Amino acid sequence: MEPILEMRGITKSFPGVKALDDVNLKVAQGEIHALVGENGAGKSTLMKVLSGVYPHGSYQGEIFFEGRPVAFSGIADSEKIGIIIIHQELALVPLLSIAENIFLGNEIAKGSVIDWPETNARTERLLKKVGLRESPSTRVDTLGVGKQQLVEIAKALSKEVKLLILDEPTAALQENDSQKLLDLLLEFKAQGISSILISHKLNEVNRVADTITVLRDGRTVSTLDCGAEEISEEHIIRDMVGRDMAHRYPERTPKIGETLLEVTNWNVWHPLQSDRQMIRDVSLRVAAGEVVGIAGLMGSGRTEFAMSLFGRSYGRNISGTVKLRGKEIDVSTVNRAIANGLAYVTEDRKALGLILEENVLRNTTLANLMRVAKSGVIDNAEERQVAERYRRALGVRTPTVFQKVMNLSGGNQQKVVLAKWLFTEPEVLILDEPTRGIDVGAKFEIYSIINELAGQGKGVLMISSEMPELLGMCDRIYVMNEGAIAGELAGSEASQEKIMSMIVRSKSNV
Amino acid sequence: MSELSARQRKTAEPLGETKAEGAVSSIGSHLQTHVREYGMLIALVVIMGFFQVVTDGTLMRPVNLTNLILQNSYIVIMALGMLLVIVAGHIDLSVGSVAGFVGAVAAVMLVQYDISPLGVIPACLLLGILIGAAQGYWIAYWRIPSFIVTLAGMLVFRGLTLWVLAGQSVGPFPRSFQLLSTGFIPDVFGVGRPNITAILLGAITAAVLVFMAMRNRQRHTKYGMEGEPFAFFVAKNGLIAAAIIFLSYLLATYRGFPNVLITMAVLTVIYTFVTNSTTIGRRIYALGGNEKAAKLSGIRTERLTFLTFANMGMLAALAGLIFAARLNTATPKAGVGFELDVIAAVFIGGASMSGGVGKITGAVVGAFIMGVMNNGMSILGIGIDYQQVIKGLVLLAAVIFDVYNKNKAA
Numbered sequence: 001m002e003p004i005l006e007m008r009g010i011t012k013s014f015p016g017v018k019a020l021d022d023v024n025l026k027v028a029q030g031e032i033h034a035l036v037g038e039n040g041a042g043k044s045t046l047m048k049v050l051s052g053v054y055p056h057g058s059y060q061g062e063i064f065f066e067g068r069p070v071a072f073s074g075i076a077d078s079e080k081i082g083i084i085i086i087h088q089e090l091a092l093v094p095l096l097s098i099a100e101n102i103f104l105g106n107e108i109a110k111g112s113v114i115d116w117p118e119t120n121a122r123t124e125r126l127l128k129k130v131g132l133r134e135s136p137s138t139r140v141d142t143l144g145v146g147k148q149q150l151v152e153i154a155k156a157l158s159k160e161v162k163l164l165i166l167d168e169p170t171a172a173l174q175e176n177d178s179q180k181l182l183d184l185l186l187e188f189k190a191q192g193i194s195s196i197l198i199s200h201k202l203n204e205v206n207r208v209a210d211t212i213t214v215l216r217d218g219r220t221v222s223t224l225d226c227g228a229e230e231i232s233e234e235h236i237i238r239d240m241v242g243r244d245m246a247h248r249y250p251e252r253t254p255k256i257g258e259t260l261l262e263v264t265n266w267n268v269w270h271p272l273q274s275d276r277q278m279i280r281d282v283s284l285r286v287a288a289g290e291v292v293g294i295a296g297l298m299g300s301g302r303t304e305f306a307m308s309l310f311g312r313s314y315g316r317n318i319s320g321t322v323k324l325r326g327k328e329i330d331v332s333t334v335n336r337a338i339a340n341g342l343a344y345v346t347e348d349r350k351a352l353g354l355i356l357e358e359n360v361l362r363n364t365t366l367a368n369l370m371r372v373a374k375s376g377v378i379d380n381a382e383e384r385q386v387a388e389r390y391r392r393a394l395g396v397r398t399p400t401v402f403q404k405v406m407n408l409s410g411g412n413q414q415k416v417v418l419a420k421w422l423f424t425e426p427e428v429l430i431l432d433e434p435t436r437g438i439d440v441g442a443k444f445e446i447y448s449i450i451n452e453l454a455g456q457g458k459g460v461l462m463i464s465s466e467m468p469e470l471l472g473m474c475d476r477i478y479v480m481n482e483g484a485i486a487g488e489l490a491g492s493e494a495s496q497e498k499i500m501s502m503i504v505r506s507k508s509n510v
Numbered sequence: 511m512s513e514l515s516a517r518q519r520k521t522a523e524p525l526g527e528t529k530a531e532g533a534v535s536s537i538g539s540h541l542q543t544h545v546r547e548y549g550m551l552i553a554l555v556v557i558m559g560f561f562q563v564v565t566d567g568t569l570m571r572p573v574n575l576t577n578l579i580l581q582n583s584y585i586v587i588m589a590l591g592m593l594l595v596i597v598a599g600h601i602d603l604s605v606g607s608v609a610g611f612v613g614a615v616a617a618v619m620l621v622q623y624d625i626s627p628l629g630v631i632p633a634c635l636l637l638g639i640l641i642g643a644a645q646g647y648w649i650a651y652w653r654i655p656s657f658i659v660t661l662a663g664m665l666v667f668r669g670l671t672l673w674v675l676a677g678q679s680v681g682p683f684p685r686s687f688q689l690l691s692t693g694f695i696p697d698v699f700g701v702g703r704p705n706i707t708a709i710l711l712g713a714i715t716a717a718v719l720v721f722m723a724m725r726n727r728q729r730h731t732k733y734g735m736e737g738e739p740f741a742f743f744v745a746k747n748g749l750i751a752a753a754i755i756f757l758s759y760l761l762a763t764y765r766g767f768p769n770v771l772i773t774m775a776v777l778t779v780i781y782t783f784v785t786n787s788t789t790i791g792r793r794i795y796a797l798g799g800n801e802k803a804a805k806l807s808g809i810r811t812e813r814l815t816f817l818t819f820a821n822m823g824m825l826a827a828l829a830g831l832i833f834a835a836r837l838n839t840a841t842p843k844a845g846v847g848f849e850l851d852v853i854a855a856v857f858i859g860g861a862s863m864s865g866g867v868g869k870i871t872g873a874v875v876g877a878f879i880m881g882v883m884n885n886g887m888s889i890l891g892i893g894i895d896y897q898q899v900i901k902g903l904v905l906l907a908a909v910i911f912d913v914y915n916k917n918k919a920a
Contacts, residue, residue, distance in 0.1 A: 310806070311806075311808075313805070313806060333808075334805065334806060334807070334808040335808045335810070337808075338808045344806065346803075346806060351800075351802060351803075352800075352802050352803050352806055353803055353806075354800065354803055355795075355796050355799035355800045355803055355804070355866065356799070356800065357799045357866045357867060358795065358796070358799055358866075362792065362795075362796075366792075366796055366803075366804070366807045366809075367807035367808055369789045369792060369793070370789065373788075373789045376788050376789050376790060377787055377788055377789075378787050378788060378789060378792060380729070380787070381729070420807065
């Protein structure tokens with residue numbers, strides 16, 4: 001069939017990283033084309049090139065749409081010819097109504113006066129198409145994530161969409177919402193709309209995709225035709241991961257000691273909606289020298305659990321006990337949690353971990369300033385020595401410790417966050433997505449640091465959405481779903497399938 | 511850390527590279543990277559030079575110079591507190607009204623109740639702290655935007671000023687209270703004119719500054735930090751020292767150092783030290799730079815915000831006392847519009863609206879830029895209408911200059 005889209009030899013570099021390297025992608029007219037790959041494989045970058053977020057000229061290679069070469073200088077250009085992208089983070093204005101959101105920037109108006117009857121009538125037709133039974137005047141913030149996703153799709157349909165791109169549309173959705181969304185995609189296909197589906201959920205991909213393109217480290221690895229033969233998930237994973245697992249994770253011989261951290265019956269309610277329980281009876285333990293993982297989907301409550309544990313930084317009506325070496329400890333404020341040997345490396349290092357305007361030195365000592373100060377006055381020499389020591393120990397690549405952290409790469413920023421928490425001399429480190437958004441080389445370095453910490457007898461609790469990472473690093477893995485522990489696996493017996501099936505099984509029980 | 515040290519050999523770059531990076535840079539590139547720091551100081555000197563010429567030397571006449579200091583002291587003092595507030599990511603619009611209110615309360619206590627200044631001054635400073643704390647409470651613990659809380663405070667304390675004074679001016683004050691503002695450090699050597707004590711204090715200050723700069727530079731070189739080029743260092747400190755001694759001499763030929771200059775200088779030193787070298791100062795910058803990260807690092811951000819406003823209240827009270835003492839009367843109009851001068855001074859001095867960035871020295875220089883322009887334009891007889899326009903444009907220009915530099919660097 002005639003391809004609606006062809007991307008040829010796309011290469012895109014960022015300072016220090018080649019995000020895309022000679023990538024080819026061909027999407028046939030009226031098909032659902034799945035784009036899969038690990039985090040950081042280049043999927044989102046490729047879609048940003050396609051939609052014009054990275055304008056023509058900032059990358060090498062050619063794009064053909066409906067047979068004609070195209071060069072977008074911005075997202076408006078790609079939308080004009082019918083390429084609509086729906087991002088993982090929804091781009092709706094929460095305080096506006098559904099109708100206002102759908103026609104935002106594209107209002108149906110005479111002159112500049114909005115034609116409300118027409119707007120509402122069209123919105124209703126669009127909502128019917130996507131199967132959303134809501135009034136056009138409903139405010140978007142009153143809808144759940146699944147329904148908001150449908151509003152986004154309706155918005156896409158309001159423009160003349162020929163190619164719909166969905167970036168992990170089901171990541172934040174419940175199972176039945178996901179199914180509905182996939183059915184919708186199939187329906188669009190029947191109407192002749194092509195789509196590109198980016199997803200980590202291989203069962204979904206297998207269900208709807210006609211063709212699968214696998215990316216790995218910024219290159220096209222394979223293009224699989226699902227029509228010709230049944231493609232197994234193992235096959236896709238093999239293509240996605242490619243390398244030998246042993247080379248991606250440094251070796252470590254676990255020396256597991258006494259139990260360090262023990263959390264029992266941890267319950268947390270939503271900070272604003274007092275009837276919504278976010279964490280249910282979570283109990284877990286971490287031993288000295290042990291790396292323990294928490295697996296789960298987005299929204300499974302892992303971060304909420306960690307933050308509520310660390311000085312009640314999330315939620316309300318928190319109950320449960322925390323013990324360190326068998327003795328109950330007070331973690332009711334961040335200070336007390338730190339003093340009692342906990343450290344929490346946040347998921348979002350820029351928003352929650354670092355003071356970007358400040359330098360490496362000041363970020364390193366921030367959580368334990370008292371250690372470099374005498375009666376409230378900072379000892380500059382001492383502070384400088386501390387910063388230098390951690391810079392060398394963690395291999396932070398920066399000319400001096402006086403460099404602002406905003407000028408460092410993601411991997412080096414992450415090392416600064418780690419340095420900050422190591423300087424508090426914790427016994428247990430909670431690492432929330434410690435390698436998100438950093439390149440493969442830096443990941444390996446972070447893994448090495450984690451292993452060394454475990455080697456020193458510290459306990460590590462690692463939250464990650466990248467299952468291979470958990471499988472490669474952890475001695476034991478807890479699987480979390482909908483705020484509760486769905487199961488526990490020894491590292492040696494764990495596999496992606498087992499983790500996924502635990503998640504799915506716990507769902508059917510609820 | 512035995513295992514970590516094994517890594518360190520592998521991943522850390524050789525120390526030599528750090529040394530090379532930390533080496534002294536050329537004068538040109540140094541000026542370029544520190545353009546903001548020196549820019550405003552240079553601007554102050556240029557503005558002073560300009561008015562010195564167009565006023566035929568009136569600006570730098572000892573009597574006018576003394577006036578300039580007296581006129582600006584309360585703005586400078588409030589700018590110290592405002593800098594902390596703005597660095598913490600907030601704003602305080604109420605300082606003018608609070609200064610006026612505290613001045614009014616002091617006047618009533620002194621004149622109508624005949625209370626000694628020794629009782630009035632501490633009581634009024636405490637009142638300022640309480641007012642700041644009351645506003646800070648809503649901002650810090652209830653997360654009401656500071657703009658709104660202090661806008662309310664601005665109205666409330668303006669109204670209370672009118673009420674306390676019953677719409678009248680209250681004065682005059684006992685001589686001992688006036689000394690707060692119009693007193694001068696007496697000449698211990700008994701010469702009087704020129705005031706030897708003032709010259710000596712100026713010389714000592716200059717010497718101490720040069721000595722500290724040298725010690726700092728030595729320490730920086732020891733740690734391989736990037737230092738200023740040597741010639742630049744000498745020129746800069748030489749000029750600053752010469753300027754201080756020259757200005758001291760000018761003041762000495764009139765009546766010597768005003769008391770309020772000493773108050774201002776001591777407070778500036780204290781707040782510079784607090785922002786540069788103490789944990790509380792560091793934490794205020796962290797709070798303004800990224801509140802969530804600061805909180806997750808164990809910093810009690812609410813308490814810190816609260817204290818920042820309490821401190822602002824105290825300084826506003828002090829400014830109110832000094833202003834009242836200078837006029838020798840408390841009027842219902844006292845302090846009107848001060849907040850705008852103070853906030854402008856802090857932004858001209860390089861602080862960032864979004865918090866986390868700003869320096870005490872910058873705020874002080876910013877206050878004097880505003881002050882010299884006020885004074886110079888008044889000498890020239892430029893109407894208040896044009897003065898406002900020009901001051902507004904200077905503020906805008908300073909901030910545009912800032913943003914331009916930032917974009918260029920990025």
